[in-house]
Amino acid sequence: MPRTAALLRPGLAAALAALLAGCAGGDTTAPAAPAGLTAQAGSATSVHVMWNAAAAADGVANYQVFQDGKLVRDLPAEKTMTDITGLAPQTSYTFTVRARDAAGNTSAASAAARTATPAAAAEDRRPPTAPARTTARADGPRTVTLSWSAAADDTGVTAYDVYQAGIRIHTAGPAETSTSLTDLQPDTAYTFTVRARDGADNSSPDGPPAAATTPASAEQGPATAPSGFTATPSPGAVDLAWTAPDTGRPTEAYELHVNGRPVTVIQFGAGALPAGQAKHRLTATEPPGTVWELRLRARLPDGTWGAFSDRQRIVLAG
Numbered sequence: 001m002p003r004t005a006a007l008l009r010p011g012l013a014a015a016l017a018a019l020l021a022g023c024a025g026g027d028t029t030a031p032a033a034p035a036g037l038t039a040q041a042g043s044a045t046s047v048h049v050m051w052n053a054a055a056a057a058d059g060v061a062n063y064q065v066f067q068d069g070k071l072v073r074d075l076p077a078e079k080t081m082t083d084i085t086g087l088a089p090q091t092s093y094t095f096t097v098r099a100r101d102a103a104g105n106t107s108a109a110s111a112a113a114r115t116a117t118p119a120a121a122a123e124d125r126r127p128p129t130a131p132a133r134t135t136a137r138a139d140g141p142r143t144v145t146l147s148w149s150a151a152a153d154d155t156g157v158t159a160y161d162v163y164q165a166g167i168r169i170h171t172a173g174p175a176e177t178s179t180s181l182t183d184l185q186p187d188t189a190y191t192f193t194v195r196a197r198d199g200a201d202n203s204s205p206d207g208p209p210a211a212a213t214t215p216a217s218a219e220q221g222p223a224t225a226p227s228g229f230t231a232t233p234s235p236g237a238v239d240l241a242w243t244a245p246d247t248g249r250p251t252e253a254y255e256l257h258v259n260g261r262p263v264t265v266i267q268f269g270a271g272a273l274p275a276g277q278a279k280h281r282l283t284a285t286e287p288p289g290t291v292w293e294l295r296l297r298a299r300l301p302d303g304t305w306g307a308f309s310d311r312q313r314i315v316l317a318g
Contacts, residue, residue: 027059027101027102027103027105028103028105029105030101030105030106030107030108031054031058031059031060031099031100031101031105031106031107032054032055032058032099032107033098033099033107033108033109033110033111034051034052034054034063034097034098034099034107034110035051035052035110035111036050036051036052036182037049037050037051037095037096037097037110037111037112037113038050038051038113039093039095039113039114039115040115040159040171040172040173041115041116041117041118041158041159042083042158042159042171042197042201043117043118043158043159043197043198043199043200043201044087044089044090044117044118044119044120044121044199045085045086045087045088045089045117045120046083046084046085046086046087046117046201047083047084047087047093047095047115047117048081048082048083048084048159048171049065049081049082049083049084049095049097049113050080050081050082050170050171051063051080051081051097051110052080052182052183053077053080053183054077054099056248058099058101059101059102060077060099060100060101061076061077061100061101061102062074062075062076062077062099062100063075063076063077063079063080063097063098063099063100064097064098064099064100064106065082065084065095065096065097066095066096066097066098066109067084067093067094067095068093068094069094069096072084078301078302080183081168081169081170081171087117088117089117089118089119089120090116090117090118090119090120091116091117092114092115092116093114093115093116093117094112094113094114095112095113095114095115096109096110096111096112096113097109097110098110118158118199119199120199121155121198121199121200123200124154124155124198124199124200124202125200125202126153126154126202127153127196127198127202127203127204127205128151128152128153128157128196128197128198128202128203128204129151129152129153129196129204130151130195130196130204130205130206130207131148131149131150131151131160131194131195131196131204131207131208132149132207132208133148133149133207133208134146134147134148134149134192134193134194134207134208134209134210135147135148135210136190136192136210136211136212137212138212138213138214138215139180140214140215140217141184141186141187141214141215141216141217142182142183142184142185142186142214142217143180143181143182143184143214144180144181144184144190144192144212144214145178145179145180145181146162146178146179146180146181146192146194146210147177147178148160148177148178148194148207149177149207150177151196151204151207153196153198153202155198155199155200156174156198156199157174157196157197157198158174158197158198158199159171159172159173159174159196159197160172160173160174160176160177160194160195160196160197161194161195161196161197161203162179162181162192162193162194163192163193163194163195163206164190164191164192164303164304165191165303165304165305167303169181183302184214184302184304185214185224185247185300185302185304185306186214186215186216186217186223186224187213187214187215187216187217187223187224187225187306187307188213188214188224188300188304188305188306188307189211189212189213189305189307190211190212190213190214190304191209191210191211192209192210192211192212193206193207193208193209193210194206194207195207216307223245223307224245224247224297224298224300224306224307225245225297225298225306225307225308225309225310226242226243226244226245226254226278226296226297226298226306226309227242227243227245227309228241228242228243228277229241229242229294229295229296229309229310229312230242230312231292231294231312231314232314233284233314233315233316233317234317235288235317235318236283236284236285237281237282237283237284238281238282238284238292238294238314238316239279239280239281239282240256240266240279240280240281240282240294240296241277241278241279241280242254242277242278242296242309243276243277243278244274244278244298245298245306247298247300247301247306248301249301250273251268251273251298251299251300252267252268252269252273252299253265253266253267253268253298253299254266254278254296254297254298254299255296255297255299255305256282256294256295256296257294257295257296257297257308258292258293258294259292259293260293264282265299266280284316286316287316288316288317288318289315289316289318290315290316291313291314291315291316292313292314292315292316293311293312293313294311294312294313294314295308295309295310295311295312296308296309297309
């Protein structure tokens, strides 16, 4: 058999070797650099860093956060914010973020975000007042504008923290009383609260909740409601069945509402996620003949609740 490589000119042999190496190596395309990076000093010794989530097509597996060029955090893909602590008061810091995919390809660094920590204050245990007013307005399928009234503090407010479903999702500066929340889900009900924070990291109670529902958009994402929802009564029980929404990840929890009120969260363990149609038997203790209206909604990958399923009206069986 002829030795083919020996018959190739050196340049062609090198090109062939490079081509074969590329084929053997699989994915060699790096994700895009993260966008929208911000850094906000939350206290004299901490900075809150956040950025926009990567597009699903980039296949990002984790993010690397750098402080003045040094790696300080390695976070999974679902995390797009972090608190950098243990910093020095009255010091300037520069942060960048890189995205890395499952094949180990790392993006270029994001645009840098710079901030400075304030001076350390004397011991302060008094939290700020809660913002007295909060409003929310959906500005599109993935964006909500949130506004709040300014809080007061004896040493001065240094940040406002936005919470959704009990999780902090955004930090705004002390002079801000509104912000645009992006990367939300279409056709989804959201409730937000705002807390004020001072330089000693004392947080106020939650301000009043503000609710907004993003409109549906076939172009910007799949529907978030469970489909094919059915409810079948039997003596002492109701059998529920539905198909999970296509959110890109398995759905582990659903909130069931009966007659307009949440009554239970149906939770599936990691090894018990239904592959197709999900089913659940609900115990019914109310008298036969009782009328129920049932709706179901899924917990989405970002921790929010999706849109409600169609209503099912049933009469409990005897």
